[in-house]
Amino acid sequence: MELLAGYGLAAIVAALLAAFGSAFVRGLTGFGMAILLVPVLALALSPLDAVLLTNFLSVFIGLSEIRRLLRGAERSAWVIIALVALTTPVGLYLLSVTSPALARVVIAFIALSAFLAILLPRRGALDHHPATTGSVGVMSGLMTGYAGMPGPPVVPYYVGRDIPRETAKASMLLIFTCASTTGLVSGAALGVLEATLVLLAVLLFPAVLLGNWLGNKASGRIADRTWRICVGLVLGAAAVAALVKALG
Template structure:
């Protein structure tokens, strides 16, 4: 059997490794799954397939924890997620008209932007204003559609504030669960969403569950300052790896 659901063995192996590793990071930090997963998948699959596959996996793992996420998230997460659903289709349409090489470069740059954003000084715990929240939703939506990465603007929005770690994690994860719906719906409407991707995602999902469980278990043993440092290091590593792979 030379292919699985139309994908070469090297692509399947890369997807399995990336799914497990990115899910572990998600469980540990509350984000990072798409930021790590999409750049790696985009080197083995087409950027369009990479984004759609990441959308499926993010949706699946989010739904498995939806009760906890709804209970622990800030109200702002619902506002951002709503804006993301409205704006993500525009990013996805742009991706469909972009060449593969250009898309891979832009996806790597988006991953790098997330690292830069968390370097800003932390803010007080008070919520951001409506304008900032709306802007984060718009940018996150465009990045969701184009790169399958709602995280770059969302992570500094929550991690950059002095709020409890579990509140930040639940808020980010709730957005990352809702955001993929826009990309998948747009892909279906544009008739570029293939059923093989859903089956492929289902086969990868056990690795995602295991990685996420291990990450959650490790998270409880990490102090808050160490957790924030890990967030920055993971973002930096993902950005550097994506850029080096392009070169």
């Protein structure tokens, strides 16, 4: 229990609140848990452990609703998932040979690009050329390995198209669940996955489960336009945070 011993009471409460809040955003928008949770966890854990712990929580909550995700996701999600599995190790390698300063700039640029993309007019429901789908899968895999954030390429791809909200959410969440699984497998293969992280994930999971449930309920009660505004706000906040970190 050495990992848990490293947490004071205030840190544990902060982690629980962050887990609850980030899961609420996940349930509401269909993404955002890693973007919001990793920086908070990194205050008490190493950045690597924070990413891996978030991956555990993402897998846990994804498995809890896997039937709904499988039923509602678009077929394009499976193409992206396959490419994520192939390119995540490449992202990890690129991160290992990139200076931290340059890595922060790259991550900030991608986050800003995702925010700008979400502001573009919505495209048609069938407007997803195979080349576009493929590039989203490759970029998402690289971002999963490079920053533990598969979302920036995926969110504009689904939210920016004129498709039902639940289809977009199910597709994104299925991809993120599989991306997190790939991240854990890669961490285990590299020998950096600590078994004690599972204990902390179990401790935080009830807060994630409750937050996600409340977020889903709130999502069902707001108009589509309001939902898309919420998505844009979360992406915008992530872009600003990434830019501040890069410039700092």
